[in-house]
Amino acid sequence: MATLHPFRALRPKPEFAPRIAAVPYDVVSVEEAKELADGNPISFLRVSRPELELSDGIDPYSDAVYDRAVQNFSAMRNDAFVVEGEPSLYFYRLRIGDHTQTGLAGGFSIDEYDRDVIRKHERTRRDKEDDRTRHMKALGAQTGPVFLTYRASPDVDAIARRVTAGPPLFDFDAPDGVRHTIWRVPAPDRDATVAAFAGIPSLYIADGHHRAASAARARTAGRDGSFLAVAFPHDQVQILPYNRVVKDLGGLTPDAFMRAVKEAFEVTSGPAAPARRGDIAMYFDGAWRTLRARRPADAHDPIGSLDVSVLQEQLLAPILKIADVRTDKRIDFVGGGRGTGALERIVDSGKAAVAFSLHPVSVEDLMAVADAGGIMPPKSTWFEPKLRDGLLINLI
Secondary structure, three states, X not given: OOOXXXXXXXXXXXXXXXXXXXXXXXXXXXXXXXXXXXXXXXXXXXXXXXXXXXXXXXXXXXXXXXXXXXXXHHHHHHHHEEEOOOOEOEXXXXXXXXXXXXXXXXXXXXXXXXXXXXXXXXOOOHHHHHHHHHHHHHHOEEOOOEEEEEOOOHHHHHHHHHHOOOOXXXXXXXXXXXXXXXXXOOHHHHHHHHHHHOOOOOEEEEEOHHHHHHHHHHOOOOOOOEEEEEEEEOOOOOEEOEEEEEOOOOOOOHHHHHHHHHHHEEXXXXXXXXXXXXXXXXXXXXXXXXXXXXXOXXXXXXXXXXXXXXXXXXXXXXXXXXXXXXXXXXEEEEEHXXXXXXXXXXXXXXXXXXXXXXXXXXXXXXXXXXHOOOOOOOOOXXXXXXXXXXXXXXXX
């Protein structure tokens, strides 16, 4: 059963929240972070990506980077933040266009993370864990929440409707068009929420595996240890595709590449965004084509039946010779939020030879893999919209 811990959040004073709020550190490059933080001395990117203030080419794991993060965090805490007077929980709503999702922010059990009550679907890299663990220890804080999901609970939904009918703590539109609204849960509802969550059998990490692993390493993992996360009901979560671009054809001529693709797939003219599971869109030689595997995947295999697995096992590996997408420098990934136009621009500019657009994985797919103790293929889910760093901070 899921254990939920209220916590005394370090949070911005409301008037500073829109300027402090920052996209997660790992969804932007240093150059993009510089652009987003330009002219804003209290952008939280100056804490989560402090190398943006240092010399070009600096080692992101050097002492100077963590020292600058501590310096900037201390200055912001003095001027723009307050610590809650008592342990609290929060409802955090994300809205973009017609899509709305409302999650619960609080402390979630490290012990349950270790025991797989909080389930994973992704492997983590030691170097990225080392970085965020060091970052947390240097700051004495977890500054960015993990994104969790759970099978929707009518009891939690009822509390959310009641609390979010009241006045919010923060309510603002970010530059990317996402509206962020946060409510502090009053004491009676706080206790009811803790009780309601105790009836939820499992939680699932949607986004933030490295943050969760680093939080577990950064703290003493006793039964009372917790990490900061926002948990959303599964029927509100939106997953976009995580698309691929490949820099070259692995020594094949364009004609040889197309012959190999046609041997493995039925190829027809088609849209840039696949209309259904089982279709893969390919942008090549100025046109979109729809690919459907001639050798269907086993529908009972929760991992092998995913379109991203079919693409990897029947095209990327055998035809383009990309065996490991984690390490091969010839492949890159584009989150679905950037649209298929981004794929066309990358290929048309000559930066890549071919691009692949995928049908999004479902939340049910993710849960099935995690429940089976499996690992999703790398770069197979892109959750949108993203939570913001710096709005709710867990002091450790």
